[in-house]
Amino acid sequence: MEFVVLPDHPVADEVFSRLPAEYRKNTLHHHSGRPWLVGRWPADAAICAQSGPSRLVLLGSARTTEQELSAHLAKVRDLRDLDRAAQRIAGCFHLVASVGGVVRAQGSLSTARQIFHTSIASVTVAANRISALAELRRLTLAEEQVAMSLLAYAPPWPLNERSVWREVDSVSFAHYLRLNPDGTAEATRWWTPPEPDLPIAAAAGGFREALFTAVAARSGMSSVIGADLSGGMDSTSLCFVAAEQDLRLVTIRRQSMDPANPEDAIAGRAMAALPDAEHIVLDQGTASLFYDSPDRDDLDVDGPPPFIATMSHMVDVARIMASHGVSRHMQGHGSDELAATGATYVNAIAQRDLIGSLRSIRAIRAMRRWSIGTTLRAVRPFPDYSVWLHRCADELDARPNFESQVGWEPTPRLPPWITREGAELVRETMRTAAKTHPQPLSPIPAHHEMLRSVVLNGAITRCASAVGARFDVSFEAPFLDDRVVEAALAVRLSDRYVTGRTKPVLVAALRGTVPGFVFDRTTKGHFTLDTYVGRKRNLAKMREMCEESRLVALGLIDRGRFRQVLSAIMPDAANINPLESTLACEAWLRCLPPGIDQRLG
Structure with a gap:
């Protein structure tokens, strides 16, 4: 799916005429008659509504109907009135509206759906893919962002959302892009994190409902849905949620090369507990090797992908799912991050109630084998985000020390093979960003780290969908949906960790739907x-x-x-x-x- 969003401006006709024919398979117009939303997307990926001069389209997976959308649009008088729709509709989608000649374009919080924009013929034009904008103008690489992409653990916020193309910007986290009739544009914030004040007993129901409706937003578009079934808590839980809905489920899993990997046994039991689903297992004879195609030549121009080792596997999954009639394939990305209990979590509970949180802090320290020094660094107040970012720039080439990585995010590290010039380019880029005093994604460090991870996983999902597009398969991550993220953030901080239990919020929400053997495990597999x-x-x-x-x-x-x-x-x-x-x-x-x-x- 690729589309371009045009302002209600005379230049829109000129820009429209410059798009290749394949980008004009679908064309929607402003009330003025000028082209507004142009692109190529499957018929089941768009829900359109119209009320008088206003138009609204959701592109992606959304739990709503044209009738519901039209009823809401009839009450809209300006773009801010659309906040309610954006905050209530389940799923993962782009929201694009034209109200009185003013355009609103936004993606999801996770950036699994993202909006990019550039200037063409002196007006701002937006798109969901940079490749679409590259059809309209010359692009030049930003060397500093190419260098930033070499960092281990990804560039820190807000550098992780910058484009590697000088002429292209991305819409910032929790903002929408406003395109004015005079060709100008501005970003407006529409979402803020909720306060973490719900006890787990009260929050579990909301999290369960959010996850069920997230899965329903995908299954409502088709009679068949695909899903990973790795044996891990996250993807396996999604399979059981999907099994409760009226559709055909096709699962796929990659068998580990390690015979001691405990997730293979869990996946086998889960397959037996889902007899009505169709199960596909890729073993050593049928699964692509990791790094099987590091030299591939078919990546899109949007930017360096967030993964390469499993690229061939993602192609295999998309091809196999397509052959089974699947157009939407679910993965468990994001659940680990929504349940994170690392240094930022320890800092958050310590700042709220140090004495009351000592038991949890001691348990986490023992589990992660922290020294007393590391624990003390975790519980004391973190510096302002800009100070932390500048400090990271000074320590980029330090030897990784996983015990001492305490701060707003995992400390970024340079690869040992980077040149001195490349290292200085990264360092100066981070220092310059720090001087702008960027605010964290949330003033609560634990929430900042969760949201940063949500954004990184969203980029992974977006890249996977670009790979799957050649097979007409969209990769979906329900745990990254706005409503699911909100429900997870609302959980009281002190309830997010229970000694001896993994992901207590997920367990409380889905116990009964998901068998106990999935939740009661004490081991975790890996693909080392x-x-x-x-x-x-x-x-x-x-x-x-x-x-x-x-x-x-x-x-x-x-x-x-x-x-x-x-x-x-x-x-x-x-x-x-x-x-x-x-x-x-x-x-x-x-x-x-x-x-x-x-x-x-």
Whole structure:
């Protein structure tokens, strides 16, 4: 799905005429008759409403009807009146409206649905994909953002939402874009996090309802839905929620190479407990290896993908789901982050009630094996966000120390193969951002970290959907939906952690729907062995990328040091995340249209 949003301005006709024919399969108009919303999307991915001169479209997965939308639109007098619709409708969608010639365009909080914008013929034009805007104007790479994409753990807020193209901006978190009839534009905030004041007993019902309606928003669009069934609590829970709805369920899971992975056994029991679903298992003979295609050449121009190791697997899932009639495939992204109980959580409960939270702090310290020094850093007040961001810039090249990473976010780290010039570019970009005194996503550190992770997972989902688009499959993450995120944030902080229990909010909400063997487990699986085996078997491709590196040509990484890391007999675990980032960025640069990688700003 790709679309362009045009202002109610005379230039809109000119911009419309410049779009390729395939981008004009669907064309909706302002009340004035000028083109407004132009693009290509499946018929079941759009819900349209009209009332007098006003128009409203939801693109994606939404739990509403045209009649309900029209009734709401009839009460709208200006763009702010649409806040209520944006805050009440379940699902994950773009909201695009034209009210009195003024346009509102927004995505989801997670950015799984995102809005980008640029200036064309002196007016602001928006789109859900940068590739659509690239059809209308010349774009130049922003080297500093390319360098930022090499950081382990992703760039810190707000640098993680910046485009790698100088001419393109993204709409900031919790804001919508207003396109005025004179061609100007401005961003307006429409959402703020709720106060965490609901005890878990009261919050569980709201979280359950939000999750059920999130799944219903996908299943309501089709009689069949796909879902991961990894054996983990998150994706497995979604399968059981989907099974309670009137539709055909197709599940898929990747069998781990590690015979000791406990999630395979849980997944097997879950499959038996879902006899009416169709189950697909990818074993070692049918599953793509991790890093199977780091040298792929079909990534879109939006920006470096947030993952590359599992790209071939995502293609496999989309292809298989399409062959089974699935157009929407659910994944469990976001649940871990909504249940996070790390350093930011400890800080939040300590600031609210240090004495009352000592028992939980001691339990978390024991579970995470923190030193007394780390625990003290976690409970004392964090510095202002801008101060923390500037401090991170000064410590970018420090050796990763997972015990001491206490702050608003995981401390960003430079890969050891970055050049001195590349490192300085990242450092100055962060320092410049810190000088603007950016505000955190929430004044509560735990909420900031949860929301930052929601945004990162949204980017993963958006990238996966771009991969799935060639098979007409959309990847969906119900845990990232606005209403689900709100319900999770509303839980009282002291109730978010229970000693000896994993994800108490999820368990309280879905106990009875999801079997006890899923929730009562005490182990967690991982794909470490798959990662190392995939790396080993695909080293030749990685080394070829190193020898022909675009990042080396841009002066951002040192070929010799990168070659040395790839040639190491025993790979350093600390390099897994930065290696993923570097290979993803390298692969993306190789996929740019001919000549575009020379158009540096």
